[in-house]
Amino acid sequence: MVLGIFEPVIQPGYDFYFFSFTSDNMYEPLKKYIEDYSGEAISEEEYEMIKSAFTPKKFRKKQYLLQAGDVSRYMAFIIKGAVRQYSVDDKGVEHVIYFGLENWWAGDRESFTMLTPSRYNIDAVEDTEVLLTTYDHLDQLKNSIPAIGKMFTTMDQRSYIATQKRIHASISLTAEERYQELSKNYPALLQRFPQNMIASYLGISAETLSRIRKKALSK
Amino acid sequence: MVLGIFEPVIQPGYDFYFFSFTSDNMYEPLKKYIEDYSGEAISEEEYEMIKSAFTPKKFRKKQYLLQAGDVSRYMAFIIKGAVRQYSVDDKGVEHVIYFGLENWWAGDRESFTMLTPSRYNIDAVEDTEVLLTTYDHLDQLKNSIPAIGKMFTTMDQRSYIATQKRIHASISLTAEERYQELSKNYPALLQRFPQNMIASYLGISAETLSRIRKKALSK
């Protein structure tokens, strides 16, 4: 997919809009994130390198960050907003596999690292501001800033552990228990994403989720 | 958990047996694995370091490599045999979340890196030979051999992608489709592990799997 940032031309069929915006502190969340995940401080010089490797971009609600079939050429660090990653099956049913909020990353890792066409769509569920970077920029950063490498190691480990937990939940818990887990661990998701998407994420129908919620209320 | 390798004393309640065995080529699969996953050649000197960081150990069928509640202090590279990783719920039902065969790793990543008690059991489904290493040994290797670091990066990415795919399968495919996927992608698992474990891995009952297989035969 062509995100349109580094290209001057809007691709046919895509609903991009450009809005130039920058502010002094818009890279701060990213800096803080890197410091948190690497356990190291970022110097002024490193900070400048990081800034120049990331480009701000805004996405309107419902706008695609990535479409199935395209290669995910960018990783997006979310400054503000909400996105979802999902596939669409033969019957046209959407299956949400990931939610992203502030200070989370969006992008299909497999497609991004392997340069293969993505199976997934990613779109904005709210108006969203992100910082985008490419594989090459990231590679350069990793080579020149040790903290970046550490951050990725930590991220990889945590996301591996998180997905492992999710698999465990999906095979050993009932739909109701999975919902309880989610609302305990990620209450923010329930408030930012519509229930039909939450249901899809949990692997159940919207109707079933509605009934689970009703039952939970009466307790 | 105490695996008993580096300790001279057998822990009460554990069914360990010791059997000293070494051979010239027993580290070869590990070397090849590292070279494959890092894309780099291992020098003779590096090979020696690797050998000294891993200890061979044999596990008998049904023997635990890790018990829930213990910290996973070792990562095991499987030379020969078959293992499974699973949790046990309140009702005593086992839920398999991982299978390991030759040239795969076994060990609870979360417990191993965070030093927290593991939720999972790992046991041998066949008589199994592994190469064990500790966090400290691994850390040292990573610092002195660049290929080891690369190998882990690749492993992390692949396992993340694999778990992502599995989540996708678990929420968007029916039990039958999941079984088809498994038999297409990992036919070896079906031949090495009993059906009740396969069923558990797929998140369905052994009876349901039996019926799915029967239906598949008649096609």
Place this chain on the structure above:
DNA sequence: CGATTCTTTGAAAACAGTCAATCTGTGTGG
């Protein structure tokens, strides 16, 4: 305000789980 999207509700059908009995193959001890 009107249109669209999201949520809720009901009833029927499909699906998977549970329980219990039987069958099969394996390995063990007498």
Place this chain on the structure above:
DNA sequence: CCACACAGATTGACTGTTTTCAAAGAATCG
């Protein structure tokens, strides 16, 4: 070597849960 025990697989009847379909109600956005 045989008999027996045991683990694993299969089958049927039943139960419970989830999906599907359809319709109505609520909330949101332009």
